[in-house]
Amino acid sequence: MATVNPSPGVSRLRVAVPAVATRVASELRLQIAEGALLPGTKLKEEALSEELGVSRNTVREAFAELASERLVVRQPNRGVFVASLEVSDIHDVYAVRRAIEVSAVRGGGSAESIAAVRAAVEEGKRAAEAGDSEGLGSANAHFHGALVAMAGSERLNVIMSQVLAEMRLFFHKASIAGGFYQDYLADNDQICRALEAGDNDLAAERLLSYLARSEEHQTAVHAS
Amino acid sequence: MATVNPSPGVSRLRVAVPAVATRVASELRLQIAEGALLPGTKLKEEALSEELGVSRNTVREAFAELASERLVVRQPNRGVFVASLEVSDIHDVYAVRRAIEVSAVRGGGSAESIAAVRAAVEEGKRAAEAGDSEGLGSANAHFHGALVAMAGSERLNVIMSQVLAEMRLFFHKASIAGGFYQDYLADNDQICRALEAGDNDLAAERLLSYLARSEEHQTAVHAS
DNA sequence: CCGACAGGAATGTTCAACAATTCAACAATC
DNA sequence: GATTGTTGAATTGTTGAACATTCCTGTCGG
The missing domain is CATH 1.10.10.10 (Winged helix-like DNA-binding domain superfamily/Winged helix DNA-binding domain)
Structure with missing residues (x-):
C-alpha cells in the first residue's frame, strides 16, 4: 500500500x-x-x-x-x-471481467483463497434450496469476487468490487427474467472443482465459457 | 457509455x-x-x-x-x-498489468489498433536514436496503452491509463538506473510482430515474459 | 407553427466561520 | 533521564450563505 x-x-x-x-x-x-x-x-x-x-x-x-x-x-x-447502462456498456463491463477474473484463475491461488471460492459455491447452493433469489445473486457476486481475490492484489480487488457494483445496475431488470442463476450454480461448482484439482487452465476455460453465456444473456434481456 | x-x-x-x-x-x-x-x-x-x-x-x-x-x-x-509506492505495490501494479494487457493481446485487435501499436514501437525507435530517454519512456507507455486499446473497452483504457500514471511515481527513481528502456525496444517490436502475424498467443507469451522481467527490474531498483 | 426572450431553478464556485484533530514544544512526574 | 500529561498553534473537516452561470420552461410576438 x-x-x-x-x-x-x-x-x-x-x-x-x-x-x-x-x-x-x-x-x-x-x-x-x-x-x-x-x-x-x-x-x-x-x-x-x-x-x-x-x-x-x-x-x-x-x-x-x-x-x-x-x-x-x-x-x-x-x-x-x-448511471444507466446501455447495451454497449454490457460488453465493456464483461471485457473487464474477462481480463481480471481469467487472469486470477490462470494464476491459481492459495489453499485458503480456493477455500473461499468453495465457500461461495456452497453459499449459493444453500440460497437456491431456500429459494432466496436475492441471496443467490449476492452469492454469485461473492464467488466471482473470491476468484479475483485469489490473485492477492488489492487493486484488482477494488476494480472487481466496482465492476460488481456496476453490474447491480442492470441486475434488477435481469432478475425479473426468472431463476437464471440456477443454471450458473453448476458452472461455479465446476470452476471451483477445476481449481481444487489444480487445473487452472481448465478452470479458466470454463470461466470464459460462463462469461460468454452470461454476457449473451444480459445482452438479450437488455435488447428489449 | x-x-x-x-x-x-x-x-x-x-x-x-x-x-x-x-x-x-x-x-x-x-x-x-x-x-x-x-x-x-x-x-x-x-x-x-x-x-x-x-x-x-x-x-x-x-x-x-x-x-x-x-x-x-x-x-x-x-x-x-x-502517493509513494512500496515494493509490495510494484507487484500489485504488475498484477493489474498482467491481467489487462495479456487479456487484450490474447483477444487481438483490428488492423487500425495494431497499426497504433506499431506506431508506438517506431516512436520508441526514433526516441532511442535521438537519445531522448524521456521520449523513450513515454513511447513505452504509449505502446502498452495501445495494447490495451486493442480490446476496445473504455473501462480497460481508463484503468490502464491510471496504472501508467501510477507507474510514473517510481519511474523517476528507476530511470536513473540507466538506459534500461533500450532492452525493451526489441521486446516491444517482437510483440508487435506477433500481433501483426495474427499469432496472439505468442504475443501474449512474449508480453508475459517482458512483464516478468520489468517487474523484477523495478523491484530490484526499489529494494535499496 | 416557431423563434426570441424573460423568469425560475439548479448547479458551479467562492468565501468565511467554527469544530475536531493532529503535532510539536514544553512541563511534570517518577 | 525517559516517559507521560498538557497546552497551543496549525490544518483539516464541515457547515452555511452568497453570487455567477447555465439550463429549462413557458410565454409572447411574428
Missing part, C-alpha cells in the same frame, strides 16, 4: 477519507444497489443535503466518490444521475 | 465534471508525473488554493479525483500526500 508517514506503528485501521462524505456515499451506494434509486434518477444536491442533514458541499464530495466508481454520472450544470 | 438524457443531439464533447476542479486536478497530475511533486510531499489545501487562485473547496474536489486514481493518499485530519 502507498504510505507516506515515516513514523511507523501508527494506527492504519481507519479508512483514509473524510468521515461524513464517505457515509453519505455509502448510503447512496446502498440505495442504488438495492434498487431504491433506479438508473436515470436525478440526485438533487439541496434535497439530499436536507434529507441527510449534511451540507451541500459534503453531498458534493460524496458525488465525486460515486462518480469515480461510475455509479453516478455527472452532467455539467445539469446535475448527477444514477 | 452510461447516459441518461433522453434528448439526443446535445453536445457530448465536454467532459462530465466541474471545470475548475478538473483543471486543478490536471495541473497537479502533471506536476506529479513530471516529478515536480515528489512522492511523500504534503499538499496543503490553503497554500494550493492561494497559489492556484481557487477556493479550498475546489482544491478539495481535485484531491478527491486524484485520490480515486491513487496518485495521492488521504490521511484523515492529516492531509493529502503524493
Whole structure:
C-alpha cells in the first residue's frame, strides 16, 4: 500500500477519507444497489443535503466518490444521475471481467483463497434450496469476487468490487427474467472443482465459457 | 457509455465534471508525473488554493479525483500526500498489468489498433536514436496503452491509463538506473510482430515474459 | 407553427466561520 | 533521564450563505 508517514506503528485501521462524505456515499451506494434509486434518477444536491442533514458541499464530495466508481454520472450544470447502462456498456463491463477474473484463475491461488471460492459455491447452493433469489445473486457476486481475490492484489480487488457494483445496475431488470442463476450454480461448482484439482487452465476455460453465456444473456434481456 | 438524457443531439464533447476542479486536478497530475511533486510531499489545501487562485473547496474536489486514481493518499485530519509506492505495490501494479494487457493481446485487435501499436514501437525507435530517454519512456507507455486499446473497452483504457500514471511515481527513481528502456525496444517490436502475424498467443507469451522481467527490474531498483 | 426572450431553478464556485484533530514544544512526574 | 500529561498553534473537516452561470420552461410576438 502507498504510505507516506515515516513514523511507523501508527494506527492504519481507519479508512483514509473524510468521515461524513464517505457515509453519505455509502448510503447512496446502498440505495442504488438495492434498487431504491433506479438508473436515470436525478440526485438533487439541496434535497439530499436536507434529507441527510449534511451540507451541500459534503453531498458534493460524496458525488465525486460515486462518480469515480461510475455509479453516478455527472452532467455539467445539469446535475448527477444514477448511471444507466446501455447495451454497449454490457460488453465493456464483461471485457473487464474477462481480463481480471481469467487472469486470477490462470494464476491459481492459495489453499485458503480456493477455500473461499468453495465457500461461495456452497453459499449459493444453500440460497437456491431456500429459494432466496436475492441471496443467490449476492452469492454469485461473492464467488466471482473470491476468484479475483485469489490473485492477492488489492487493486484488482477494488476494480472487481466496482465492476460488481456496476453490474447491480442492470441486475434488477435481469432478475425479473426468472431463476437464471440456477443454471450458473453448476458452472461455479465446476470452476471451483477445476481449481481444487489444480487445473487452472481448465478452470479458466470454463470461466470464459460462463462469461460468454452470461454476457449473451444480459445482452438479450437488455435488447428489449 | 452510461447516459441518461433522453434528448439526443446535445453536445457530448465536454467532459462530465466541474471545470475548475478538473483543471486543478490536471495541473497537479502533471506536476506529479513530471516529478515536480515528489512522492511523500504534503499538499496543503490553503497554500494550493492561494497559489492556484481557487477556493479550498475546489482544491478539495481535485484531491478527491486524484485520490480515486491513487496518485495521492488521504490521511484523515492529516492531509493529502503524493502517493509513494512500496515494493509490495510494484507487484500489485504488475498484477493489474498482467491481467489487462495479456487479456487484450490474447483477444487481438483490428488492423487500425495494431497499426497504433506499431506506431508506438517506431516512436520508441526514433526516441532511442535521438537519445531522448524521456521520449523513450513515454513511447513505452504509449505502446502498452495501445495494447490495451486493442480490446476496445473504455473501462480497460481508463484503468490502464491510471496504472501508467501510477507507474510514473517510481519511474523517476528507476530511470536513473540507466538506459534500461533500450532492452525493451526489441521486446516491444517482437510483440508487435506477433500481433501483426495474427499469432496472439505468442504475443501474449512474449508480453508475459517482458512483464516478468520489468517487474523484477523495478523491484530490484526499489529494494535499496 | 416557431423563434426570441424573460423568469425560475439548479448547479458551479467562492468565501468565511467554527469544530475536531493532529503535532510539536514544553512541563511534570517518577 | 525517559516517559507521560498538557497546552497551543496549525490544518483539516464541515457547515452555511452568497453570487455567477447555465439550463429549462413557458410565454409572447411574428
